[in-house]
Amino acid sequence: MEKKDLDWANLSFEYQPTDYSYVSNYRDGAWDDGALTADHSIRLSECAGILHYCQEVFEGLKAYTTESGDVVCFRPDQNAHRMADSARRIVMPPFPEDRFVDAVEKVVRANAAWVPPFGSGATLYIRPLMVATGDVIGVKPADEYQFRILVTPVGAYYKGGVKPVKVQVSQYDRAAPHGTGNIKAGLNYAMSLYPSVEAHAAGYADNMFLDPETRTYVEESGGANFLFVDKDGNLVVPQSATDSILPSITRRSLVDVAESYLGMKVIQRQVRFDEIDQFVECGMCGTAAVISPVGEVDAADKQVVYGMDHVGPVMQRLRETLTGIQSGEIEDRFGWVHKIDVE
């Protein structure tokens, strides 16, 4: 199979249409068989539920080429499961989890020429999404939906090495207590765009959001979970008493990596903001960057510095181990790497 003629090492994180997307529609209480399509647009009624009451959920994962030349993705069953949870929370019919994985395979296979080669650092980003397409005018769930997967090649998150970033403590909340912060829905991002633009304008890579109920505990950033390392070398993972942290698959994978590959102790608990200066390392984790080391956290009356000039040793080891498992250079003990037959 001939690869597309792209400058793989210098791709950005911008949408570029590929050959096919996957689409399935929900009508009369059932999902249709689904199919690949070369049409990258959606035609919607002006009264479609998504346009009025924001019924939309999405996922994000990536396909890439391993050292041995296989095209794989990472734990797609977890994205399938989380998307079904997200859908149920805003009264959308979940797309069947086995069909989700099958659809990911189909759309990656159909776009195999767009999967970046091993060593480029680039990946084929996979974005499943679901929207309410049925008409609603009174406030209620729609009765028609579209599930779609688009794929687009994106460049390595860190070109020229992983570098620590600065974050600021936001004056805004990302999610409401016991609201929808624990699902992957566009509505949460609508809420965090203003603080995100504000953070970037002030020179920060992202926000650290505190718990929306008491503003005492660390929750997460706009699109990544936080991790800390304490003085004894334990991994400390913030938990939310108000269930407003998104359950990151990268975070849960790193917890397993820390425990079973690196023999670390992992402590999952609520983390008070006023204790984060007791930690020795901080990072943010998510599919895109795996781990972004955090070198500095600034709040109105406090500045915590972990170090801007190098990645802490524990974050470094965690990142290398997980990316090594993903690329096939380290044994995949848990069966996380999902091979896609592309020939």
Ligand SMILES: *Cc1c(COP(=O)(O)O)cnc(C)c1O
């Ligand atoms: C997607 C997302 C994450 C990261 O989740 P991964 O499954 O690791 O990619 C973290 N926080 C928010 C708010 C997210 O939307």
